[in-house]
Every structure is written in C-alpha cells, then in structure tokens.
Amino acid sequence: xxxxxxxxxxxxxxxxxxxxxxxxxxxxxxxxxxxxxxxxxxxxxxxxxxxxxxxxxxxxxxxxxxxxxxxxxxxxxxxxxxxxxxxxxxxxxxxxxxxxxxxxxxxxxxxxxxxxxxxxxxxxxxxxxxxxxxxxxxxxxxxxxxxxxxxxxxxxxxxxxxxxxxxxxxxxxxxxxxxxxxxxxxxxxxxxxxxxxxxxxxxxxxxxxxxxxxxxxxxxxxxxxxxxxxxxxxxxxxxxxxxxxxxxxxxxxxxxxxxxxxxxxxxxxxxxxxxxxxxxxxxxxxxxxxxxxxxxxxxxxxxxxxxxxxxxxxxxxxxxxxxxxxxxxxxxxxxxxxxxxxxxxxxxxxxxxxxxxxxxxxxxxxxxxxxxxxxxxxxxxxxxxx
Amino acid sequence: xxxxxxxxxxxxxxxxxxxxxxxxxxxxxxxxxxxxxxxxxxxxxxxxxxxxxxxxxxxxxxxxxxxxxxxxxxxxxxxxxxxxxxxxxxxxxxxxxxxxxxxxxxxxxxxxxxxxxxxxxxxxxxxxxxxxxxxxxxxxxxxxxxxxxxxxxxxxxxxxxxxxxxxxxxxxxxxxxxxxxxxxxxxxxxxxxxxxxxxxxxxxxxxxxxxxxxxxxxxxxxxxxxxxxxxxxxxxxxxxxxxxxxxxxxxxxxxxxxxxxxxxxxxxxxxxxxxxxxxxxxxxxxxxxxxxxxxxxxxxxxxxxxxxx
Numbered sequence: 001x002x003x004x005x006x007x008x009x010x011x012x013x014x015x016x017x018x019x020x021x022x023x024x025x026x027x028x029x030x031x032x033x034x035x036x037x038x039x040x041x042x043x044x045x046x047x048x049x050x051x052x053x054x055x056x057x058x059x060x061x062x063x064x065x066x067x068x069x070x071x072x073x074x075x076x077x078x079x080x081x082x083x084x085x086x087x088x089x090x091x092x093x094x095x096x097x098x099x100x101x102x103x104x105x106x107x108x109x110x111x112x113x114x115x116x117x118x119x120x121x122x123x124x125x126x127x128x129x130x131x132x133x134x135x136x137x138x139x140x141x142x143x144x145x146x147x148x149x150x151x152x153x154x155x156x157x158x159x160x161x162x163x164x165x166x167x168x169x170x171x172x173x174x175x176x177x178x179x180x181x182x183x184x185x186x187x188x189x190x191x192x193x194x195x196x197x198x199x200x201x202x203x204x205x206x207x208x209x210x211x212x213x214x215x216x217x218x219x220x221x222x223x224x225x226x227x228x229x230x231x232x233x234x235x236x237x238x239x240x241x242x243x244x245x246x247x248x249x250x251x252x253x254x255x256x257x258x259x260x261x262x263x264x265x266x267x268x269x270x271x272x273x274x275x276x277x278x279x280x281x282x283x284x285x286x287x288x289x290x291x292x293x294x295x296x297x298x299x300x301x302x303x304x305x306x307x308x309x310x311x312x313x314x315x316x317x318x319x320x321x322x323x324x325x326x327x328x329x330x331x332x333x334x335x336x337x338x339x340x341x342x343x344x345x346x347x348x349x350x351x352x353x354x355x356x357x358x359x360x361x362x363x364x365x366x367x368x369x370x371x372x373x374x375x376x377x378x379x380x381x382x383x384x385x386x
Numbered sequence: 387x388x389x390x391x392x393x394x395x396x397x398x399x400x401x402x403x404x405x406x407x408x409x410x411x412x413x414x415x416x417x418x419x420x421x422x423x424x425x426x427x428x429x430x431x432x433x434x435x436x437x438x439x440x441x442x443x444x445x446x447x448x449x450x451x452x453x454x455x456x457x458x459x460x461x462x463x464x465x466x467x468x469x470x471x472x473x474x475x476x477x478x479x480x481x482x483x484x485x486x487x488x489x490x491x492x493x494x495x496x497x498x499x500x501x502x503x504x505x506x507x508x509x510x511x512x513x514x515x516x517x518x519x520x521x522x523x524x525x526x527x528x529x530x531x532x533x534x535x536x537x538x539x540x541x542x543x544x545x546x547x548x549x550x551x552x553x554x555x556x557x558x559x560x561x562x563x564x565x566x567x568x569x570x571x572x573x574x575x576x577x578x579x580x581x582x583x584x585x586x587x588x589x590x591x592x593x594x595x596x597x598x599x600x601x602x603x604x605x606x607x608x609x610x611x612x613x614x615x616x617x618x619x620x621x622x623x624x625x626x627x628x629x630x631x632x633x634x635x636x637x638x639x640x641x642x643x644x645x646x647x648x649x650x651x652x653x654x655x656x657x658x659x660x661x662x663x664x665x666x667x668x669x670x671x672x673x674x675x676x677x678x679x680x681x682x683x684x685x686x687x688x689x690x691x692x693x694x695x
Binding site: 112113122123129130131137220221224233373384 | 611647
C-alpha cells in the first residue's frame with residue numbers, strides 16, 4: 001500500500017512538472033498580458049480587430065508554459081507540432097502572397113487610374129522604410145536586420161512578414177507584431193503629424209473629382225502594373241504578382257466566383273492562420289529581448305517618418321502643380337499602405353476643417369499606390385541583400 | 387472561323403512553349419564538378435580507404451535525382467566502363483546547389499556511391515555523365531600528367547565553365563563534397579557594411595527604384611487615360627451624330643461628372659429592386675418568446691433511459 005501511495009505521489013509530482021504553473025516564468029505572464037491587451041484593444045476600441053484578435057489570442061497560445069524537454073510536440077518552435085506546421089506558411093513566406101491575392105481582389109484602383117500622379121505619393125511615403133533602415137544601422141543592427149525592421153514603415157503586415165522571413169527570421173515575431181500594432185494605431189499616430197505639417201489653408205484645398213475609369217483601363221492596370229514593376233524588381237514577384245492577379249480576377253468581370261473566393265474565404269482563412277501563428281511565435285523566451293523593444297521603437301519612428309514624408313512630398317509637389325490641380329496634403333499620410341485606415345484618417349481630418357470636403361476617394365489613390373510601393377521596396381531590399 | 391484561328395494560335399503557342407523547354411532541359415542541371423585521380427592522403431571513404439573520386443554538382447535550384455543515371459569512364463579508346471547509379475537510395479537525390487561524391491574504387495558492393503571503375507593514374511581519364519536515356523549530360527577529360535598526388539581537376543567555382551588544377555594551395559584547395567570556392571561571409575552584406583555603413587547609398591538607390599517603378603506606371607496610365615478620354619468623346623460624338631469637335635466640347639460630350647455617374651448607378655440599383663428609398667419609419671418593439679429548439683433540449687442531448695418492462 002505504501003509503495004502504491006509513493007507511486008501515486010511520484011506520478012503527481014511528475015505531472016506537476018509538466019504543468020504550465022510549474023514551468024511559468026514572469027516573461028510568460030508579461031506576454032500573456034500583452035495578448036490580453038491586444039484582445040482588449042480589438043474588442044473595446046475596435047482597433048483592427050481582424051488582426052489583433054488572432055494575434056492577441058495567438059500570444060496566449062504561444063505563451064502557455066510547458067516542459068520543452070518532455071517532447072510533447074506542442075510548441076510552435078518544435079518541429080512537427082501542429083502549430084509548427086501552420087507556422088511554415090509564415091517561415092517559408094507563402095501566407096503573405098496569398099493575403100496579397102485577396103487584397104488585390106478587393107482593391108479598386110480606379111482612384112489611382114483616374115489620377116495617376118497620386119502614385120508618386122505612394123512612392124514618397126516609402127521613405128519611412130529607409131529612414132528607419134538608417135536609424136537601425138546606427139543602432140548596430142546588420143543591414144539585413146535593419147531592412148526587415150525598416151519595412152515596418154511600409155505599414156504592410158504581409159510585406160513585413162515576407163521580408164523578415166527571408167532576411168531576419170529570428171526577428172520576424174517582433175517585426176510582425178510591431179507592424180500590425182502600429183497599423184492598428186494609425187488613428188493615433190498619424191493625425192498629430194498631419195496637423196503639425198500642414199497649414200489651415202492647405203487643409204482646405206479641394207481636389208478635382210476623379211474622372212470615370214473605363215473597364216478597359218481597369219483590366220489593363222493589373223497587367224501593365226505587373227509587367228512594369230516586376231520587370232524592374234523581379235524579387236517583388238511573389239507579392240506584386242499575387243496582388244495584380246487578384247485585381248485582374250476582380251476587374252476582368254468574368255471570374256466573379258474566383259474573385260469572391262480570393263477576397264472572402266481565402267483571405268479570411270489565411271488571416272486567421274497568419275494572425276494566430278504570428279501571435280504564437282512571440283514565445284516569451286524568444287520574444288522578450290532588448291532587440292524586440294528596439295524594434296518597437298524603430299517601428300513607431302518608421303511610421304512617423306513615412307507619414308511625414310508623404311505629407312511633405314505633397315506640399316513640395318504642389319509647388320509645381322497648376323492652381324486648379326493642387327493636391328490636399330492631408331492625403332499625403334495615405335501613402336503608407338495601411339489600407340484603408342490611413343485613407344480614412346485623411347477623410348476624417350479633412351472633414352474636421354471643411355465638412356463638405358470629402359477626401360476619401362482621393363486618399364485611396366496614394367493608399368493603394370503605397371501597397372505597390374512597399375512591395376517594390378521589399379523587392380529592392382531583397383534583391384540587394386540576399 | 388474565329389474559334390478555329392484562336393485554337394490554332396493557342397496550339398502553336400503551346401507547341402512553341404513545350405519545344406523550347408524540353409530541349410536543353412535536364413542536360414544542364416547536373417554537371418561533373420571536380421575529379422581527383424590519385425588519392426593518397428586526401429578525403430577517405432566510410433571504410434577508411436583513400437580512392438579517386440568524381441564530384442557531381444546540381445546547378446539548379448531544385449532537387450535532382452541521380453538514380454538511373456550512368457557514370458562512364460574511359461582511359462583508353464574502346465575500354466569505356468559504365469556505372470549505373472542504383473535506384474531506391476534516397477541519398478541519390480541531390481538538394482538544390484549541392485554535391486554528390488562517387489568513389490572510383492572499383493568496389494560497387496560497398497554502396498551506391500562506390501563505382502565499378504578506377505581512374506587511371508598514367509593516362510587521360512574521360513569521365514561522362516549520362517541520363518537514364520543515355521543522353522550525355524556532361525563530360526570532362528582529365529589530362530594525364532597534369533595532376534600530382536592529392537590534387538584535383540575542378541571547375542573554378544561550382545558549375546562554372548573554366549577548369550583548373552586544385553593544388554591545395556591557399557586559394558586553390560581540393561573541396562570534396564563542398565563548394566569549389568568557399569564563401570567566407572556574405573559579399574553583398576560586406577560591400578554594404580564597407581561602403582554604406584550609414585545606409586544613405588541604399589536609401590538613395592532603393593527610393594530611385596521605387597520612384598522609377600511608380601513613375602513608369604504614372605506615365606503609362608497618364609497616356610492610357612488620355613486615349614480613354616479621347617475614345618469616350620469620339621463615341622459620344624458618334625452617338626449624337628456630331629462631327630464638329632468644338633460643338634462637342636461646348637455640349638460637354640463624354641465628360642459626365644462623377645456625381646452624375648453615381649446618381650445613375652444608384653437609380654439603376656434601385657430600379658433593379660435591390661433597395662428601396664422610402665423607409666416605413668415604424669419601430670415595432672415586441673417581446674420575442676424563445677421558441678423551443680432541440681439544440682437546447684436535455685431530452686435530445688442525453689441518452690434515453692432504458693424502458694423497464
């Protein structure tokens with residue numbers, strides 16, 4: 001009887017070593033708190049809920065403490081575990097292009113086609129990427145890591161994940177979380193910068209209504225766009241190819257079912273898997289480092305630089321434009337590719353100063369140009385550094 | 387008729403595509419990369435024996451399986467020895483840009499990578515690699531007298547066209563089963579760290595590329611837009627039977643403002659019955675009685691108790 005009781009006692013003691021309570025460290029609780037905070041932001045404040053709910057919950061999943069040596073195959077970094085298999089889509093970089101396929105299938109490029117000069121704002125805002133790249137180099141990151149951190153300024157989660165999975169896989173978790181967090185915080189980050197860099201007169205500029213765009217032009221855009229951008233930067237092919245393909249599905253008018261699948265069930269499925277696994281990849285032992293904190297600081301800086309460079313570019317551009325053709329600098333912030341949040345910010349701030357000046361459609365031009373611009377920038381960085 | 391023409395065009399495109407990709411095909415994927423004839427103190431095999439060897443390199447970015455291929459060697463005219471690379475060994479699959487090493491020890495029973503031939507130390511050695519269809523993939527002649535003991539005859543770098551003698555000096559060393567030129571570091575990264583430690587060069591170059599890409603798109607769609615506007619005007623003039631451009635301009639043909647288009651679209655949408663423009667403006671609040679659902683029923687979620695007779 002005594003032996004049996006001791007056997008039970010040993011069993012329970014063994015079991016205790018497998019539990020999360022036994023293996024927990026204070027870092028796990030920090031990460032769990034961050035995950036809960038993300039869920040709170042998504043539910044209570046409605047900040048990017050589609051992203052923050054999966055990422056926040058993923059953080060909880062990834063930070064359940066367990067005994068790594070038990071070989072339970074449950075952790076995201078344990079080869080063969082379910083989470084690890086799902087995480088392959090992130091590490092081998094095939095989730096982001098599929099997300100881009102969906103984005104292409106849901107994006108209307110009409111605003112850009114009707115006023116193509118807005119594309120240049122999308123290019124100018126990419127300076128945020130390279131501004132952060134230079135600062136990251138100064139802080140001691142190597143060029144590959146600096147490029148991965150800089151891409152946060154592109155305000156494009158899939159692009160950030162794609163590039164960091166190729167250039168700096170060890171920083172990918174921090175970069176992805178940082179990119180998505182700041183995308184959710186666009187309504188907080190951008191308005192002060194927009195107000196600071198514009199005068200009241202500039203904020204009241206009314207832009208010409210965009211012209212109607214023909215079906216032929218809409219069909220031509222993804223084809224010409226793909227050929228021009230990918231001949232220039234072939235390394236951007238996975239992202240740009242899928243983006244323009246998705247858009248062709250939408251605009252061709254004859255593949256409605258495919259377009260609906262791409263912008264509906266497909267992108268939803270990939271968003272769930274991407275969000276959950278990126279969240280789960282923030283395992284405390286891998287995530288809570290000085291580098292992660294620096295990445296968060298640099299990410300914020302890159303967003304600020306990107307917004308400022310978009311707004312300032314419009315102001316400079318206005319110097320050479322005809323009086324009746326001026327651009328409202330409040331749409332400069334939309335050059336960062338947080339679609340459609342940054343365009344929405346242009347609209348909200350514009351309405352604050354003139355309740356009849358609707359900037360949304362104009363801002364969508366640089367906004368979608370920003371998507372193309374950040375994918376091209378990622379391609380350039382990939383081409384230069386790999 | 388049009389369908390026939392389209393069909394013929396499509397077929398010819400397919401034929402052209404297939405004929406252009408099958409010809410060079412597998413031939414250029416795997417090459418002989420390095421050969422060592424007289425091995426005294428160089429790389430030894432699993433049995434601890436020093437033998438000559440032939441290294442094969444997969445130049446492609448995809449795995450290639452050598453199973454079923456032939457490795458042939460000839461030292462004298464007419465005495466070609468052929469080694470069939472056995473099937474069924476997973477190790478014959480060479481990963482992208484990787485190598486496989488075959489021992490020229492004349493002992494094929496020792497394993498897949500031990501061949502049935504030995505390289506001649508006194509005369510020229512011709513080594514050929516054939517695919518399973520006996521098509522020559524690559525060949526090399528290792529000249530007699532050029533190689534000393536433990537020296538190899540190898541491509542300067544993996545898969546390159548130039549060959550040289552690797553004499554185990556500082557820069558030319560024998561590299562069995564590994565890159566003919568070892569990359570010590572990342573040259574691209576080193577270049578950036580050396581010449582552009584601040585990142586200005588990268589910033590200028592990359593921003594130029596981003597701007598170039600989007601400027602090209604801008605120019606293209608500026609022109610497309612102009613053509614599109616012209617076409618719309620011409621079609622509108624045709625529809626209104628107007629030939630005078632001035633008159634068309636005065637009447638504003640082909641220049642429907644966005645608001646007009648939006649109004650027409652909404653009208654069409656409503657006309658198709660998808661929406662209604664007059665709300666009933668009656669708000670009804672009534673208590674909804676929760677209806678019975680088998681999903682919440684205990685009867686359906688529990689097993690039925692056996693009936694007692």
